Amino acid sequence: xxxxxxxxxxxxxxxxxxxxxxxxxxxxxxxxxxxxxxxxxxxxxxxxxxxxxxxxxxxxxxxxxxxxxxxxxxxxxxxxxxxxxxxxxxxxxxxxxxxxxxxxxxxxxxxxxxxxxxxxxxxxxxxxxxxxxxxxxxxxxxxxxxxxxxxxxxxxxxxxxxxxxxxxxxxxxxxxxxxxxxxxxxxxxxxxxxxxxxxxxxxxxxxxxxxxxxxxxxxxxxxxxxxxxxxxxxxxxxxxxxxxxxxxxxxxxxxxxxxxxxxxxxxxxxxxxxxxxxxxxxxxxxxxxxxxxxxxxxxxxxxxxxxxxxxxxxxxxxxxxxxxxxxxxxxxxxxxxxxxxxxxxxxxxxxxxxxxxxxxxxxxxxxxxxxxxxxxxxxxxxxxxxxxxxxxxxxxxxxxxxxxxxxxxxxxxxxxxxxxxxxxxxxxxxxxxxxxxxxxxxxxxxxxxxxxxxxxxxxxxxxxxxxxxxxxxxxxxxxxxxxxxxxxxxxxxxxxxxxxxxxxxxxxxxxxxxxxxxxxxxxxxxxxxxxxxxxxxxxxxxxxxxxxxxxxxxxxxxxxxxxxxxxxxxxxxxxxxxxxxxxxxxxxxxxxxxxxxxxxxxx
Amino acid sequence: xxxxxxxxxxxxxxxxxxxxxxxxxxxxxxxxxxxxxxxxxxxxxxxxxxxxxxxxxxxxxxxxxxxxxxxxxxxxxxxxxxxxxxxxxxxxxxxxxxxxxxxxxxxxxxxxxxxxxxxxxxxxxxxxxxxxxxxxxxxxxxxxxxxxxxxxxxxxxxxxxxxxxxxxxxxxxxxxxxxxxxxxxxxxxxxxxxxxxxxxxxxxxxxxxxxxxxxxxxxxxxxxxxxxxxxxxxxxxxxxxxxxxxxxxxxxxxxxxxxxxxxxxxxxxxxxxxxxxxxxxxxxxxxxxxxxxxxxxxxxxxxxxxxxxxxxxxxxxxxxxxxxxxxxxxxxxxxxxxxxxxxxxxxxxxxxx
Numbered sequence: 018x019x020x021x022x023x024x025x026x027x028x029x030x031x032x033x034x035x036x037x038x039x040x041x042x043x044x045x046x047x048x049x050x051x052x053x054x055x056x057x058x059x060x061x062x063x064x065x066x067x068x069x070x071x072x073x074x075x076x077x078x079x080x081x082x083x084x085x086x087x088x089x090x091x092x093x094x095x096x097x098x099x100x101x102x103x104x105x106x107x108x109x110x111x112x113x114x115x116x117x118x119x120x121x122x123x124x125x126x127x128x129x130x131x132x133x134x135x136x137x138x139x140x141x142x143x144x145x146x147x148x149x150x151x152x153x154x155x156x157x158x159x160x161x162x163x164x165x166x167x168x169x170x171x172x173x174x175x176x177x178x179x180x181x182x183x184x185x186x187x188x189x190x191x192x193x194x195x196x197x198x199x200x201x202x203x204x205x206x207x208x209x210x211x212x213x214x215x216x217x218x219x220x221x222x223x224x225x226x227x228x229x230x231x232x233x234x235x236x237x238x239x240x241x242x243x244x245x246x247x248x249x250x251x252x253x254x255x256x257x258x259x260x261x262x263x264x265x266x267x268x269x270x271x272x273x274x275x276x277x278x279x280x281x282x283x284x285x286x287x288x289x290x291x292x293x294x295x296x297x298x299x300x301x302x303x304x305x306x307x308x309x310x311x312x313x314x315x316x317x318x319x320x321x322x323x324x325x326x327x328x329x330x331x332x333x334x335x336x337x338x339x340x341x342x343x344x345x346x347x348x349x350x351x352x353x354x355x356x357x358x359x360x361x362x363x364x365x366x367x368x369x370x371x372x373x374x375x376x377x378x379x380x381x382x383x384x385x386x387x388x389x390x391x392x393x394x395x396x397x398x399x400x401x402x403x404x405x406x407x408x409x410x411x412x413x414x415x416x417x418x419x420x421x422x423x424x425x426x427x428x429x430x431x432x433x434x435x436x437x438x439x440x441x442x443x444x445x446x447x448x449x450x451x452x453x454x455x456x457x458x459x460x461x462x463x464x465x466x467x468x469x470x471x472x473x474x475x476x477x478x479x480x481x482x483x484x485x486x487x488x489x490x491x492x493x494x495x496x497x498x499x500x501x502x503x504x505x506x507x508x509x510x511x512x513x514x515x516x517x518x519x520x521x522x523x524x525x526x527x528x529x530x531x532x533x534x535x536x537x538x539x540x541x542x543x544x545x546x547x548x549x550x551x552x553x554x555x556x557x558x559x560x561x562x563x564x565x566x567x568x569x570x571x572x573x574x575x576x577x578x579x580x581x582x583x584x585x586x587x588x589x590x591x592x593x594x595x596x597x598x599x600x601x602x603x604x605x606x607x608x609x610x611x612x613x614x615x616x617x618x619x620x
Numbered sequence: 621x622x623x624x625x626x627x628x629x630x631x632x633x634x635x636x637x638x639x640x641x642x643x644x645x646x647x648x649x650x651x652x653x654x655x656x657x658x659x660x661x662x663x664x665x666x667x668x669x670x671x672x673x674x675x676x677x678x679x680x681x682x683x684x685x686x687x688x689x690x691x692x693x694x695x696x697x698x699x700x701x702x703x704x705x706x707x708x709x710x711x712x713x714x715x716x717x718x719x720x721x722x723x724x725x726x727x728x729x730x731x732x733x734x735x736x737x738x739x740x741x742x743x744x745x746x747x748x749x750x751x752x753x754x755x756x757x758x759x760x761x762x763x764x765x766x767x768x769x770x771x772x773x774x775x776x777x778x779x780x781x782x783x784x785x786x787x788x789x790x791x792x793x794x795x796x797x798x799x800x801x802x803x804x805x806x807x808x809x810x811x812x813x814x815x816x817x818x819x820x821x822x823x824x825x826x827x828x829x830x831x832x833x834x835x836x837x838x839x840x841x842x843x844x845x846x847x848x849x850x851x852x853x854x855x856x857x858x859x860x861x862x863x864x865x866x867x868x869x870x871x872x873x874x875x876x877x878x879x880x881x882x883x884x885x886x887x888x889x890x891x892x893x894x895x896x897x898x899x900x901x902x903x904x905x906x907x908x909x910x911x912x913x914x915x916x917x918x919x920x921x922x923x924x925x926x927x928x929x930x931x932x933x934x935x936x937x938x939x940x941x942x943x944x945x946x947x948x949x950x951x952x953x954x955x956x957x958x959x960x961x962x963x964x965x966x967x968x969x970x971x972x973x
Contacts, residue, residue: 096623112912187909193874194857194911200791201911287875288810290822291791291856295811303858303873337731340743368860369871370878373775377768384760384767391756392749394720399748401727403740407657408664408732416668416728423720427713430760434767436705436774439698440867443860443907482641485664496675504686507706509864511907514915522864522903525689542630546637559645600739 046582054164056156057582061163062141063474066467068163068170069134070548075174076125079118081541083515086110088534090516104182113202115515116185120203121177123188124211126456128218129173131321133166135463136260137222139324140229140253142470146573147247149238149590151583154231158224165221169214176210184211187513189314192285192306196277199292209278212271219264219271226264229257238572240592245609247571247596248347252327255355256320263316263359270309277301304369311362318455319358323351325462326393326422329415331596332469333397335569336412337404338605340597343396350389357386367435368442376435383433390426394419405600409567410484414465417492418458424496425454428503446506449499457495464491467551472566476579477558483550487543494540498533505529570596570608658733665732672725676718691864695891695902695923696882699867701770708766712759778881782847785840788821789852789859789872792913794904797821798834800938805851806830813855818943825940835939840904841922842884843929849881862907863921865891869907884923891923 055061085094086109093108104114141159145152153159176183185203186195190211198205233254237246276282277298285306286298334341341347363371363379397419406412428450431437441447464487471479510523517523565574572592576584590610598607602618648656694703731737786797786805799805806829812822823830842848852861854872861880862869870880892900904919924932 094623112915116909116912116914186911191858191908194909197857200857289856289874290810290813293815295813299875302876304876338739340741342742343744343749345744346749368869370873370876373772376775377771380767380771381764384764387760388753388756392753395752396749398720398723398727399742401724401731403742404727404731405733405737405739406665406728406731408661408668408728413664413668416724419724420721423717423724427717430713430763431706431709434705434709434763436702436767436770437709439774439869440702440706440864442869443862480641480645481660482644483638485660486637486641489667492671496678500679501682501686504682504690507690509691509862509867509905511862511905513909516915519916519918520903520905521897521899521901522691522905529686542634546634549634549638550641559649597743600741602741603738 054160056152056160058141058145058153058156058159059474059580059582059584061159062138064163065133065137065141065166066474068167069130069138070551072125072129072134072170074545074548076122076130077541077544079122079125081538082110083115083118083122084534084537086115086515088531090518110515112515113182113185116187116201116513117182117203117207119513120185120187120190121173121183124173124184127188127317127321128215129166129170131456131459131463132222132260132317133218135459135466136253136256136320136324137163137166137225139249139328139463139466139470140225140257142474143249143573144229144232144253145236146473146576146580146584147250147571147596148233148236149241149572149585149592150232150236151585151589153228154236155228159228162221162224162228165217165224169217169221172210172214172217176207176214179206179210181205181207183207189307189310190274191310192274192277192303193289193291196274196285197289197291197296198278199294209275212275212278215271216268219268222260222264226257226260229253230261233257238589238592241609244345244348245592245595247327248330248341248344248351249324249327251348251351252323252330255351256323259316259320259323259355259358263313263320266309267313270306270313273309274306304366304371307366307369308362311365312359314365315362316358318451319354321455321459322462323354325418325459325466326351328466328469329397329418329462330400331571332411332415332465333400333419334597334599335469335567336407336409336415337401338407338568338599339400339404340599340601341396342399342402343392344595344597346392347396350392353389354386357382357389361386361433364433364435364438367438380433380435384430387426387430387433390422394423394426409468410479410481410488411465411469413485413488414461414468417488418461418465420492421453421458421461421495424500425450425452425458429454440509441506443512444506445502445510445512448512449502449506452502453495453499457499461492464488464547469567470573471551471554471558472561472578473573473576475555475558476561477554478561478566479554479558480550483546487547487550490543491540494536494543497536498540501529502533565608568606570598570606572609575608575610661733665729668725669729672722672729675721691867692895693886694865694867695886696863696866696868696884698774698882699865700885701773702867705766705770709763712763716759774882775880778849778879779847782849782881783843784849784851785842786821786851786853787840787861787872788855789861789906789910789917790855791857791911792906792917794838794840794861794917794919795820796836796840797939798836798933798936799829800832800834802829802832804829806833810855818939821939823939823943825944831940832938833940834933834936835942836936838918839920839922841924841929841932843926844884844887844923846926847881847883849879852878852880857910858908859906859910859917860908862905863902864905865902871908884921887923887925888921889924 095108097105098108104111181202183203184207185201194200195204195208233250273284277284277286283298283301285301285303287301289296330341330347361379361383364383367376432441432450468479468484505526561578564578572590575590577586592609593612594609596609601607694700784799788795797805806827807824808822809824810822812819852870852872854874859872860869861872866882868880868882870878888902892898902921904921906914906917
């Protein structure tokens with residue numbers, strides 16, 4: 018009760034501050050237009066972030082549930098039956114339910130958390146603020162982008178509650194398994210809902226992406242040439258380009274799959290006898306879907322990763338009090354990654370019967386992507402070198418990102434080489450690889466961003482002691498979970514096996530699986546602690562008292578502590594220099610708004 | 621009850637952590653935020669260094685614990701190449717891993733904030749950047765070169781003397797077909813599939829080549845040191861013929877046959893001695909998620925000598941005879957006495973008409 022009492026006055030003052038700032042713009046805002054159907058990019062960003070957090074809790078919880086099954090296949094957890102009923106009869110997860118959990122975990126985290134929650138959040142919040150724009154090119158489309166995402170979320174969430182369960186054919190939903198209700202419970206109504214939800218999601222991401230691109234190209238403030246943009250904005254730009262060019266391909270793939278499921282077409286189906294029933298479809302190609310899926314699916318990896326790279330570059334530079342090393346090289350490597358991202362999709366398909374010659378071209382292009390990735394790593398390392406590093410929670414997460422990106426990137430060199438992929442394809446090695454490089458690393462980038470820009474978003478700080486605990490438990494946990502998992506893959510253990518007891522070859526890792534399960538529960542609990550810290554600090558965190566708490570150069574820190582809709586009260590500041598003049602000519606930092614001095618040295 | 625206690629302990633632990641965290645924030649404000657921040661900075665800098673050292677020891681320990689649990693000697697000729705490629709890649713990437721991780725955490729520790737240090741304004745250095753573009757490019761060229769050399773060896777055409785086995789995946793098991801004496805797999809059409817009529821693969825009985833084809837489930841026999849070409853298909857959804865001990869893998873796609881070939885080098889019996897495990901068998905693991913029974917989609921491969929194999933196959937009845945027991949004993953007898961050559965042209969002529 019006392020807590021509630023003390024929240025109250027604070028909330029009132031928040032409103033007051035907002036009100037003061039807002040009278041400049043002369044339009045009345047109701048609760049609905051300000052917090053629900055808001056067209057303010059900052060509010061939309063927060064909506065993406067909070068929706069993403071809720072999805073992350075759901076998706077993370079799913080992983081804890083199936084880790085319980087993997088670690089303790091013989092144990093009965095009564096609570097599971099209480100909560101999930103027929104899906105976990107006798108306290109043991111049923112195979113159908115296990116595969117539904119795995120599928121939803123992947124879908125939710127890849128699309129709803131790390132695409133919408135990561136790039137949706139930070140593209141929205143940072144693009145106008147760091148470019149010096151009052152809002153997005155089209156605030157209305159931007160709002161629609163969130164609400165399409167919301168609609169997608171509602172559909173996906175409701176598919177969890179139907180009697181045949183949600184989609185259960187893996188997050189890649191390969192047909193024929195995903196096309197035939199006879200082949201799997203999850204391929205009944207749940208799969209249609211998955212496809213419709215993804216269609217909504219794609220609309221959302223296209224609306225957002227087009228908006229980000231046009232904002233970046235057209236709405237930069239005076240003096241903000243493209244090469245004076247912070248790397249965060251460049252990363253968001255390439256992310257948006259990737260999304261706009263590749264998501265429509267997934268949409269077409271999804272629509273054809275809907276046709277195959279409901280209208281009797283044969284795009285993906287041929288020569289099938291399922292459950293004793295001979296299907297009439299002939300002449301389709303199941304592999305076609307994989308091409309369409311991975312034409313998005315691989316760029317998607319970079320859609321997830323690039324924003325994290327951009328934010329990490331910015332955060333490492335600010336907190337090392339040193340310019341980012343090799344700005345143009347960073348830019349060039351982002352560009353190279355963006356181009357190559359479109360040319361490597363078939364490396365997910367080396368063992369589908371792909372023509373070996375075609376496969377060899379994809380090997381070459383895939384391993385080529387390691388070059389720009391290596392450049393980025395070396396540049397981050399050199400940025401830290403001879404800096405004066407402040408370990409804020411954001412910095413720690415950024416350093417953690419680099420460490421994980423190295424570890425996960427190097428195992429990519431194994432999998433990208435088709436010869437080794439023959440052995441490692443679809444084993445636990447793959448699971449370990451992409452969780453480290455795409456899952457956990459991107460999460461680290463996202464968390465670094467949340468810790469770093471939280472003061473800008475809410476005018477308060479996150480509790481940093483909790484932040485430190487969060488970081489240390491998460492990075493130690495992430496390595497404990499995923500490092501030994503590579504050995505399971507080297508032993509040839511296939512992914513998506515929920516119980517190895519019937520096998521001779523895969524039973525040697527029982528103890529390891531238990532350890533991984535225990536650690537993943539701890540890591541999940543610590544994420545809940547972060548979520549608590551997040552919501553608690555929105556209302557009761559330590560207040561930000563200075564405009565530029567991190568001593569950063571970029572424009573978002575020239576706005577008021579709690580900027581209103583429109584961001585700057587007076588005129589938008591003019592930009593005179595690149596954003597990375599840290600430690601130049603003996604000065605700690607020189608904001609972008611400061612004109613070049615007469616005696617200033619050149620870089 | 622147990623669950624309740626765990627939840628209670630977690631909640632309590634969380635509350636305590638939270639109170640400490642909140643208190644430390646107040647203390648920081650009282651003592652001067654700058655001072656508290658610097659102290660936290662020192663602690664985290666030290667932790668980063670400790671993490672590096674403990675982490676590297678952990679990497680070593682993990683390897684010691686688990687290296688015995690991964691697969692031993694590859695049991696096929698292709699497996700040898702794949703393992704070699706794996707170890708070449710491992711050597712190069714491990715060096716990069718060690719150097720970059722040490723740099724990362726060591727720099728973070730060494731250059732932690734200090735009042736004495738001025739950060740070095742160092743925005744770019746073209747020479748350095750060229751060096752670390754070219755060096756990885758060369759390393760990767762080496763890896764691509766080796767990789768593709770082995771890749772084309774492995775995926776090239778099977779030797780002419782290779783034996784052929786057809787593998788068909790279904791929910792949730794494996795079916796095999798041996799071409800019999802003629803060495804040719806007869807034609808099939810999926811709409812003829814009818815297990816009730818003893819035609820699980822949809823073989824066309826008109827096709828003479830089908831008459832000696834042997835159909836089996838769950839267990840595949842191969843001859844040691846004899847190349848084998850697998851013709852792979854699926855009935856319902858995509859499966860994958862995963863052969864971890866042979867390091868081979870190929871998807872089984874309905875409607876699109878795929879192939880792979882390799883030469884088994886070690887018999888099952890030899891492998892039992894090698895591993896010291898009397899229950900050892902080569903397993904076929906489905907590697908492509910195929911529905912609720914995916915976990916148990918297991919097949920067995922028996923690698924044996926030519927004599928053992930011949931004796932085993934001789935005991936199997938062609939599926940044609942299983943499916944057509946009454947109408948064909950006469951023709952069959954002729955078949956076995958006069959040989960296939962006399963009968964086949966006639967049968968082929970019939971199917972063509």
